[in-house]
Amino acid sequence: MNVAFKHDDAAAGSGEPAVISVSGLSKSFISGKPVFSGISFDIAPGSVVALIGANGAGKSTLLRCIPRLIEPDGGHIRVLGTDVLDRRRSLRGLRARLGFVFQKHNLVGRLSALTNVIHGAQARRYGARAWLQSLAPKRLREEAMACLERVGLPQTAAQRADSLSGGQSQRVAIARALMQQPDIVLADEPAASLDPQAGDEVMELFASLMRKEAKTVVFTSHNLTHALAFSDRVIALGGGRIQLDAPSSALKESDLRGLYV
Structure with missing residues (x-):
């Protein structure tokens, strides 16, 4: 099954260029086995x-x-107008415009939830002032608290990150990404480490906040319900190729389950 969805046409129709453009990309970890x-x-x-x-x-x-x-073996990638594979170019400025939310929440356990959120400001060149809440200027602390409030966890500000539940930890990780003020958010299995109820709640919150902020989001998921409910578009990989690229509204779970046979 291969449902074509010309999302580049959608970008052209909006008068704005694609913010991520991937062409002919290839990657192998073992020679001869892409x-x-x-x-x-x-x-x-x-x-x-x-x-x-x-x-x-x-x-x-x-x-x-x-x-x-991860270094690809070949192809082309442009993100926010930057040629990502130009080895002469530093990617520090580009990566500062990208927020990351991963399955492993990557919080610093011995530090408070508020400090972990403040860490998101490091991408905005605050340096040492964004290492600890005690060093951060009042404006940064207030901004971080507002991010915690947006994910429903202002009461955890002073708690050590390693005392939080899995769902709370991922919410703090989302708050940290918001603190970065990114243009694009990349999320790898953001709900995979959570129980079903917490996973549903986190994905609903994540999608709601990203849409409210008008962020461009790419997320991976094994959960087909999440893939359909929280995206505009689904890209399915299989056999080293794109097997499906279609608007979510045109798909049902039964369409996707065939990709796992």
């Missing part, structure tokens, strides 16, 4: 895209190739 090859797609500003696929299909690898956290 994870994927010939991957091409464009993502329009403000869209929410779900990457799905069976274990080993390469969705997390693809997500990490976008900001060159």
Whole structure:
């Protein structure tokens, strides 16, 4: 099944260029055994895209190739007008415009929830002032508190991160991403480590906040309900290729389950 969705046409129709453009991308970890090859797609500003696929299909690898956290073997990537694969170019400025939310929440356990959120401001060149809440200027502390309030956790500000539940930890990680003020958010299995109820709550919150902020989002998921409910578009990987690229509104779970056979 291959449902074509010309999202680059949607970008053109809005008068804005694609904010992520991938062309002919390939990656192998073992010589002669590509994870994927010939991957091409464009993502329009403000869209929410779900990457799905069976274990080993390469969705997390693809997500990490976008900001060159993993080096692809070939192809082209442009993000926010920057040629990501130009080795002469520093990606520090670009990565400062990208927010990251991962399955492992990557909080500093011995530090407070508020300090962990303040860490998001490091991408905005606050340096040492964004290492600890005691060093942060009042404006940064107030901004971080507002981010915690947006994820419903102002009461956890003084708690050590390692005392939080899994759902609370992921909410703090989302608050930290918001603190960064990114243009694009990349999320790798953001609900996979949570129980079903907490996972549903976190994904609903995440999607709601991203849409309210008009962020462009790419997230990976094994949960087909989440992929359809919280995205505008689904891209499915399988056999090293894109097997499906379609608007979520045109799909049912039964369409997607066939990709896992």
